[in-house]
Amino acid sequence: MDNASEQRNYTTFWVGLASLTLEVVFIMAKSRVKKRPDGRYAMQIYLGTVDGKRKYKTVYGGTPKEVQKKADEVRILMGKGIDISAQRDTFKEWGNHWLKIKKAIVSSAHYKTCEQKLRIINCYIGDMPISQIKTANVQNIIFDLSSLNRWTGKPTAKRTLVEYRSVCRQVFQLAIENRIIDYNPASSVKIVSNQLKKERRALSVEEQGWIINTPHRAQKAAMIMMFAGLRRGEVIPLTWNDIDFEAGTIRVNKSVFKEGTRFNIKSGAKTESGNRVVNIPQILIDFLKLQPKDTILVCPDTKDVMMTETSWRRMWDSYIKDLNIKYGDLNGKRSKYDPKGVPITIPRITPHWLRHTFCTLLYLSGTDVLTAKEQMGHSDIKTTLGIYTHLDKEHKRNAVSKLNEYIETHASHMQVKNS
Known part of the structure; x- marks a missing residue:
């Protein structure tokens, strides 16, 4: 050099x-x-x-x-x-990033659910820098929604609260993966619901008779839910081509999701396991064979098109009123022509009660729990096991009750003598 x-x-x-x-x-x-x-x-x-x-x-x-x-x-x-340098990014910004990812990997129905829940969460923390959000902020969202959901006017169900927490967790997790924050504020959020637990039960034998013996536009849907276990969202898009009268089956391969007050069909049932072939009893086969088949849909609205949320509600309300007039205790009650209406004195039967009835009938017929899971379209066998376990306990209680009645009836002949 x-x-x-x-x-x-x-x-x-x-x-x-x-x-x-x-x-x-x-x-x-x-x-x-x-x-x-x-x-x-x-x-x-x-x-x-x-x-x-x-x-x-x-x-x-x-x-x-x-x-x-x-x-x-x-x-x-x-x-x-x-x-x-990115810690001023807001929760809303990362929520939008998360939605873009979701849109590419989930169904349109699931995406709309995510979008709706994120919109509500953004009302609380959307404009906050994501790095400044604490567990208490997310917990307050859950507390607020559980007390009174301002968008529905009633307390939020526990399952829905879990979904809100899940959305928060996923947005925060995306920010963690991108090195914006170092912990997930939603991870330790507790779920406490103030909503009263909805009664979900099977129909009694007498109530099943009401469904079987009361003609009404809603009767087809009710019979299918009670004797095939379909969900409301699976009954609405059901077509006559889905029913095989020779094999005695109903093929469930589509469902609906809500968009406003309208229902849109999506390919596939509510869950992957919801896609199934249900074996149906003869009573349902015979009933359906007698029904007119001049429409594609099994249960269309009055204009022979697929039902909306509003048309379903009106149909079901009308059905309950008819059942009430026929089977309710109306002695001394107002006339059915009274503008204030007739008070409902029968249980307000719901689609889920009818589906629960089908599961109960499977249990009473001795159907094993795995087959019942497949027939019901449950995604997790724990759901079916939970119903079967409850029914088993109820069945045993009834058996003991009958034993007690028998002993009391024959008590005079069964006295214990002192030795």
């Missing part, structure tokens, strides 16, 4: 060292606690360079000690690889 080259390298080294020294001095100067005109203290923390420009994070406090503590917390996060 000649003297000229050696001199150039020597000069380059010292220029670089001087530049680095100035950088360090500059950063150290910025990193000092300074008092502001408003009385607060502040410190700028060097984050690095982006596109050749220095980036800083400013922390504030009432005392130098408080500022230093906040600065230390920022440096700890930097040490974990957290992107400090």
